[in-house]
Amino acid sequence: MSGRVAPALAVERLDVLFGTTPGVNSGLRNISVAVGGGERLAVLGPSGVGKTTLLRALAGLAPVAAGRIAVRGADVTALPPERRDMVYLHQTPVLFEHLSVAENVAFPLRVRRVSNDAVRERVTAALAAVRLAGLEHRAPHMLSGGQRHRVALARALVARPAVLLLDEPLSALDPTLRDEVREAIADVHDAADALDHAPALVLVTHDVDDAGLLADRVAVLLAGRIAQLAAPATLFASPATLGVAHLLGTYQTLPALVRADGAVDCALGTIASHAVLEPGAAAVVAFRRDALTVRSVASEPCAVAARVVGIRHRAHGASVVLRLESAPGTPMLEAELRGAVAPGVGELCGVALERRAALVFPA
Incomplete structure (x- = not known):
């Protein structure tokens, strides 16, 4: 026995089907992934790719065409949402406006008829984890947007589900509130991890x-x-495909041609390639601004x-937009200045390209 x-x-x-035209963005195919307790997985993709559909299928809110959850x-593929040991949180947290903060957090425990002593203990711990200790008796309408998100997170985790979606x-948050809620998600999850639940x-994002x-x-x-x-560091440094590189938004590209020795020639020089490409074939060189x-x-x-x-000015520094003189038909390039005089x-x-930072993909 293992x-x-x-x-x-x-x-x-x-497999999860959606859409109205068969074969055209019609669903998710062959999705396989395992997530451990205490682990955080982000499903990243463009709008309309099926991220929310996947989440709803996991929660039992959308039908599954094939496969297993x-x-x-324990196999929960055919179980209703309430029997899956999951909590699903929507974009905008919904609180019971007639209940206090503590009563909102305690609600799932009351439904399960947990003892009063255990309710008090777990609600106190949950509110401490989301930095809302002392606000137990406050009404939801008295909370800031970030505090409302924290209450919703505490309520989601107080019942100790196996999976949080x-x-x-x-x-939908402004930058300041976005940072606050992002921090709250990490805080409350780390606090639960420290308590081993x-x-x-x-x-999805x-x-x-x-x-x-x-x-x-x-x-x-x-594409379904x-x-x-x-891991994020691996993803950002080594996107597996040109499509992934484009989605990350940090890569820019130049057309290239594969040489007989397997390297590729582009407007910024010759780049070594680890990809197996046919000599004479078209390729694409991808690189970030800092390369x-x-x-x-x-x-x-x-x-x-x-x-x-x-010249483009951002919060983290300036960059220049360049047109290559020797290749007027190629896309404009953007380079970080890194302290140089613009x-x-x-x-x-x-402009010079750091060759080791360049990636080569089939065209």
Whole structure:
């Protein structure tokens, strides 16, 4: 008999159908992933790809065409939502306005007829975990937006579900509140983990930053399938496909041609490739803004002449938009300045690509 512990959530070869035109964005195919207790998984994908549909299928709110869903080793595929040991939180938290903060958090325990002493103990611990100790008697209408989200999280976790499902929990929030709620999700999940009853947390999002900051692993959903499943650092450094790189939004691309030796030629030079590509075939070179170095003159070694067509200022620094002089038909490129003196718009400069930071994909 194996002593291996079953994951909190296991999804095996799941198919979920949606849409009205067969074969055209008509569903999720062959979705397989396991999430351990205390682990946070982000499902990242563009709008309309089926992220919320997947979450609803896990919760028992959408029909499954094929495959299996297991919670702590038990098959729940055919069970109704209330018997799956999951909690599903929508984008906007809904609180009982006629109940106090403590009464809201205690509600799932009252439904289960947990003893009064246990209710008090668990509600107190949950409110401490979300930094709302002392607000037990406050009414929901007296809370800030961030506090309301914290109450909803405390209520979701106080019943100690095996799985917590979050549907775009940060999408409708302004930047300040977004940071607060993101922190609350991590805080309350870490607190539950310290007490050895943290659920598997699955959140869906279209925001790359939310996925990277909140998740232990990220499942990238494209064209109805998981295109990549990896830790955030691995995902951002090594997207598995060109589609994943485009979704991350941090990569820019140039067309390339495969040489006889397997390397590829692009407008910024020759790039070694680990991909197996046919000589003479078209390819794509992908790289981030920080892989480009802007130099004052184009005659420096490895630099390619470029014309500055714009400067973009962001909270974390400035970047320049460049047009390559030797390849006028290629896309504009953007390079971080990293403390360098910005050339003026219209000026000629040199741009060099850090070859090791470039990725090569089939066209």
